[in-house]
Amino acid sequence: MGARRGQPAAVPARQSVRRTVDLPLAAHRDFEQWRHDAAAELGLTRVTGQEVLVALVDELLRDQRLAKRIRKTIVDSKAVG
Numbered sequence: 001m002g003a004r005r006g007q008p009a010a011v012p013a014r015q016s017v018r019r020t021v022d023l024p025l026a027a028h029r030d031f032e033q034w035r036h037d038a039a040a041e042l043g044l045t046r047v048t049g050q051e052v053l054v055a056l057v058d059e060l061l062r063d064q065r066l067a068k069r070i071r072k073t074i075v076d077s078k079a080v081g
Contacts, residue, residue, distance in 0.1 A: 021053070 023031065031049070039047040060066055 019053075 031052075035047045035049065035052060038052075039045065060070060
């Protein structure tokens with residue numbers, strides 16, 4: 001069954017949307033090291049970038065203090081750039 005004309009199609013709750021992130025080389029290297037260290041600390045073979053970013057977005061959407069810090073970081077980075 002498709003959507004009726006003029007109405008959005010129902011989106012399954014578990015559907016994913018792909019995002020691509022460009023990082024400075026130094027940040028990429030630090031992120032790779034962080035994932036490696038996190039995996040060792042957690043006793044896991046690996047921690048994927050996907051797992052980290054999903055967890056970060058979940059935290060960002062739940063934690064208003066974190067959201068405020070992120071907004072400030074964004075504004076500050078635009079003032080410098």
